[in-house]
Amino acid sequence: xxxxxxxxxxxTQWIDTSLNDRLSPFWAVVAxxxxxxxxxxxxxxxxxxxxxxxxxxxxxxxQNRLGPNRVGPFGIFQTVADLIKLLLVELVPIRNxxxxxxxxxxxxxxxxxxxxxxxxxxxxxxxxxxxxxxxFYVIAVSALGVIGVLLAGWSSNNKYSLIGxxxxxAQIVSYELSVGLSLITVIILAGTMQLSEIVQAQSTGWFxxxxxxxxxxxxxxxxxxxTAETNRGPFDLAEAESELTxxxxxxxxxxxxxxxxxxxxxxxxxxxxxxxxxxxxxxxPFHIGSWEAFNHVMDFIPPFIWYLMKTFFIIFLMxxxxxxxxxxxxxxxxxxxxxxxxxxxLVNVVFMAFIVLMGWHF
Amino acid sequence: MEEHLKNSVTxxxxxxxxxxxxxxxxxxxxxxxxxxxxxEIVTNIEPHIGYIHRGIExxxxxxxxxxxxxxxxxxxxxSAHINNEAVCLNVEKALEIDIPDRIKVIRxxxxxxxxxxxxxxFWATFGMDLxxxxxxxxxLRDREKVLDIFEETCGGRMIVSYNCPGGLMHDIHPGFQKRxxxxxxxxxxxxxEYDQLLTGNVIFRERTMGIGxxxxxxxxxxxxxxxxxxxxGFSCDVRxxxxxxxxxxxxxxxxxxxxxDTYHRYLVRMDEMRQSMDIIEQLIDNIPEGPxxxxxxxxxxxxxxxxxxxxxxARGELGVYIISDGNKNPxxxxxxxxxxVNLSVLxxxxxxxxxxxxxxxxxxxxxxxxxxxx
Amino acid sequence: xxxxxxxxxxxxxxVWSLLKGMKVTGSYFFRPSAIVTQKYPENRKDLVMFExxxxxxxxxxxxxxEHRCTGCGICEINCPxxxxxxxxxxxxxxxxxxxxxxxxxxxxxxxxxxxxxxxKTCPSNALAFSQEFExxxxxxxxxxxxxxxxxxxxxxxxx
Numbered sequence: 088x089x090x091x092x093x094x095x096x097x098x099t100q101w102i103d104t105s106l107n108d109r110l111s112p113f114w115a116v117v118a119x120x121x122x123x124x125x126x127x128x129x130x131x132x133x134x135x136x137x138x139x140x141x142x143x144x145x146x147x148x149x150q151n152r153l154g155p156n157r158v159g160p161f162g163i164f165q166t167v168a169d170l171i172k173l174l175l176v177e178l179v180p181i182r183n184x185x186x187x188x189x190x191x192x193x194x195x196x197x198x199x200x201x202x203x204x205x206x207x208x209x210x211x212x213x214x215x216x217x218x219x220x221x222x223f224y225v226i227a228v229s230a231l232g233v234i235g236v237l238l239a240g241w242s243s244n245n246k247y248s249l250i251g252x253x254x255x256x257a258q259i260v261s262y263e264l265s266v267g268l269s270l271i272t273v274i275i276l277a278g279t280m281q282l283s284e285i286v287q288a289q290s291t292g293w294f295x296x297x298x299x300x301x302x303x304x305x306x307x308x309x310x311x312x313x314t315a316e317t318n319r320g321p322f323d324l325a326e327a328e329s330e331l332t333x334x335x336x337x338x339x340x341x342x343x344x345x346x347x348x349x350x351x352x353x354x355x356x357x358x359x360x361x362x363x364x365x366x367x368x369x370x371x372p373f374h375i376g377s378w379e380a381f382n383h384v385m386d387f388i389p390p391f392i393w394y395l396m397k398t399f400f401i402i403f404l405m406x407x408x409x410x411x412x413x414x415x416x417x418x419x420x421x422x423x424x425x426x427x428x429x430x431x432x433l434v435n436v437v438f439m440a441f442i443v444l445m446g447w448h449f
Numbered sequence: 450m451e452e453h454l455k456n457s458v459t460x461x462x463x464x465x466x467x468x469x470x471x472x473x474x475x476x477x478x479x480x481x482x483x484x485x486x487x488x489e490i491v492t493n494i495e496p497h498i499g500y501i502h503r504g505i506e507x508x509x510x511x512x513x514x515x516x517x518x519x520x521x522x523x524x525x526x527x528s529a530h531i532n533n534e535a536v537c538l539n540v541e542k543a544l545e546i547d548i549p550d551r552i553k554v555i556r557x558x559x560x561x562x563x564x565x566x567x568x569x570x571f572w573a574t575f576g577m578d579l580x581x582x583x584x585x586x587x588x589l590r591d592r593e594k595v596l597d598i599f600e601e602t603c604g605g606r607m608i609v610s611y612n613c614p615g616g617l618m619h620d621i622h623p624g625f626q627k628r629x630x631x632x633x634x635x636x637x638x639x640x641x642e643y644d645q646l647l648t649g650n651v652i653f654r655e656r657t658m659g660i661g662x663x664x665x666x667x668x669x670x671x672x673x674x675x676x677x678x679x680x681x682g683f684s685c686d687v688r689x690x691x692x693x694x695x696x697x698x699x700x701x702x703x704x705x706x707x708x709x710d711t712y713h714r715y716l717v718r719m720d721e722m723r724q725s726m727d728i729i730e731q732l733i734d735n736i737p738e739g740p741x742x743x744x745x746x747x748x749x750x751x752x753x754x755x756x757x758x759x760x761x762x763a764r765g766e767l768g769v770y771i772i773s774d775g776n777k778n779p780x781x782x783x784x785x786x787x788x789x790v791n792l793s794v795l796x797x798x799x800x801x802x803x804x805x806x807x808x809x810x811x812x813x814x815x816x817x818x819x820x821x822x823x
Numbered sequence: 824x825x826x827x828x829x830x831x832x833x834x835x836x837x838v839w840s841l842l843k844g845m846k847v848t849g850s851y852f853f854r855p856s857a858i859v860t861q862k863y864p865e866n867r868k869d870l871v872m873f874e875x876x877x878x879x880x881x882x883x884x885x886x887x888x889e890h891r892c893t894g895c896g897i898c899e900i901n902c903p904x905x906x907x908x909x910x911x912x913x914x915x916x917x918x919x920x921x922x923x924x925x926x927x928x929x930x931x932x933x934x935x936x937x938x939x940x941x942x943k944t945c946p947s948n949a950l951a952f953s954q955e956f957e958x959x960x961x962x963x964x965x966x967x968x969x970x971x972x973x974x975x976x977x978x979x980x981x982x
Contacts (some may be wrong), residue, residue, distance in 0.1 A: 149848040150586035152860045246467050329475040329578045411848045413653050414580025416805040516903035519938030590859050604875040610938045646844045651837035
């Protein structure tokens with residue numbers, strides 16, 4: 088295949104062998120882990136900063152504003168300036184807070200999103216761990232973040248925070264179902280839970296096209312449910328600014344607040360990359376049937392760029408939702424899940440299974 | 450207060466008391482609501498007011514009549530022009546001055562522009578209360594155009610101080626008519642966007658329909674006025690019932706609904722913006738010639754007696770009650786402000802609904818806190 | 824069966840109403856010409872306020888450093904907040920007559936509520952509003968301004 092020129096497998100294997108030549112197997116693994124950890128950390132921070140900037144710019148344009156435009160050209164260093172400010176700002180101690188849980192909560196939130204990002208295939212061979220149950224792992228790990236939110240709300244000893252945290256708990260428990268079921272729909276089609284194989288299986292066509300109607304329904308449901316799972320508008324009930332001032336992170340300041348803030352954006356990035364990987368072919372280029380010339384041009388765009396393009400497209404969709412719709416109420420949120428998304432999803436899974444059985448997919 | 454404490458122990462369950470305000474994003478000022486909750490459900494609301502009490506009524510007693518006007522701007526700052534007009538009409542009524550048509554027409558146009566900008570801000574903040582932040586920017590963007598008209602003619606944007614007893618501070622700006630027509634043309638095009646963004650939105654309808662129902666009987670019993678009462682079917686538009694200024698010569702409909710829920714309180718205001726545009730269109734080309742102010746004595750003294758004048762502000766009926774002892778200062782001034790009265794139903798409306806509904810209901814009452822405290 | 828049709832039509836009409844809203848915000852996103860905010864300190868030069876804009880009360884002086892204020896104090900009486908204070912002095916005119924003239928016309932911007940009564944009631948049109956709107960200062964005492972310029976005199980022909 089022509090995009091083999093962008094294959095990272097040889098590079099990573101070369102690093103692996105050269106490390107093993109010089110070090111004992113144990114230290115080689117340690118060194119590899121350190122490199123991977125460092126790379127993900129840098130990537131995480133960069134993407135986080137960029138997403139915050141992108142959201143502010145996107146919402147500004149939707150609201151007939153200019154958005155950040157002071158620090159650097161078009162304000163691109165605005166988030167860096169904000170980060171420096173957040174690092175320098177005082178951490179306000181809360182008198183009657185449960186100190187240990189209060190301090191631990193932001194780390195739980197951010198570690199959960201770190202763990203999820205490690206399983207995502209960025210390009211061929213550019214993959215921290217390729218678990219054979221990749222999809223399952225990502226669903227499981229990304230749900231851990233809610234523990235941090237619950238702890239934050241409970242330990243702050245603030246009434247707004249507590250309501251926010253309890254809302255968040257109810258919300259994640261419900262929407263976890265829809266996220267799982269909409270991914271199961273695609274797993275039925277793909278026949279595997281390994282993320283790299285799911286991407287490979289889409290070399291002949293993205294699942295959203297191959298699975299036509301049920302895959303499209305699953306995609307829409309996944310978008311809605313994952314927006315809810317990441318606590319973003321119109322499902323941002325946990326921090327519902329106009330009701331609960333800032334919800335679960337009302338009492339957090341400085342870098343601890345920044346952790347929650349960053350984790351929110353990274354969770355958005357993670358669910359967007361899962362949607363891109365599972366439904367839109369991950370790093371696979373866009374191909375149209377027999378248009379050889381067109382497909383060839385598409386192949387020259389590196390897979391990593393393809394992956395980012397798809398992810399940011401989905402992130403843009405999520406921002407678009409957030410800045411258009413009013414917020415739901417907590418009972419409506421649960422009604423939407425249990426009365427609309429879940430039944431549609433269950434029917435959709437059966438529908439997809441039927442289509443796969445009859446071989447009606449492309 | 451004591452009764453509130455008694456309620457909290459009725460069934461052996463402790464209540465969760467949440468202090469909403471005085472600094473809270475959706476109380477639109479320094480209103481403090483002490484909300485008793487059971488889970489998410491609101492069981493009791495106790496509004497605490499007075500955080501922005503400036504003693505305007507008392508201050509009026511030591512000021513002359515022209516000086517009172519600028520204080521009324523600061524009560525309901527979104528209906529500043531209409532508040533001014535109320536005091537001026539009362540003074541003119543007491544002195545039995547005939548006001549030329551030109552002044553009446555200009556006052557009416559200004560009042561309707563004020564109503565439009567107030568409802569635009571209502572739309573903006575109501576959308577924001579429900580979580581749709583973009584509404585806020587669109588509402589303010591369009592309101593800016595009205596404020597520009599005010600600034601050009603009156604010199605102020607919110608605090609206009611354009612009326613004075615016997616007429617206006619100065620004549621309209623030469624570009625006034627053109628600018629108003631441009632605005633009407635522009636706003637007729639952008640108003641459908643408001644509907645697309647919020648009115649038709651399924652989430653918005655679910656959030657507001659059937660929430661906080663106010664029946665006609667309750668509205669009358671509590672003395673509710675303005676759009677809030679008209680959503681319940683209470684025909685209370687002072688512009689119709691007791692026309693002042695130029696309202697007796699123009700055609701417009703009083704917007705009435707019977708449902709009385711949050712959604713219809715919102716709809717009344719949306720339709721009133723259209724009605725106001727109709728009113729302005731009827732008047733803008735027919736501003737009669739004449740003086741912009743009647744020559745008044747340098748020191749205005751009202752004859753001894755009591756005078757009352759009511760007008761329809763963007764939020765309801767504003768009554769100005771002046772007792773004069775024949776001096777240049779009034780003996781006593783009382784403002785019957787619509788917001789203070791409208792706040793009284795908040796507890797009744799929001800009982801049994803959720804916190805999010807409480808925010809929606811208080812948003813739909815469109816409260817202006819400085820008008821409550823005065 | 825009917826309930827299922829109702830259920831599906833409910834879902835579809837709901838989604839349609841959401842899409843209509845997204846059309847509005849989306850169309851603005853791709854139309855940067857609709858942006859209404861301005862870059863304020865940069866556009867300071869071509870930022871023109873309306874001529875009637877009530878910035879602060881000033882006393883216009885002509886090129887000979889002459890103003891129109893006779894020091895009658897009507898503005899001071901009419902001011903609802905005690906913003907204006909007129910301090911007069913007695914001068915002797917070239918003809919040898921004693922005459923009242925202003926020493927200081929003090930204007931406290933921090934107390935002004937821009938009701939425009941002083942400008943309106945001034946019998947000799949000595950006061951006006953400037954279009955200045957950048958009033959922020961670090962020291963509150965800087966908000967107490969003296970409207971008449973040092974060494975200024977009453978304009979000829981103004982009584």
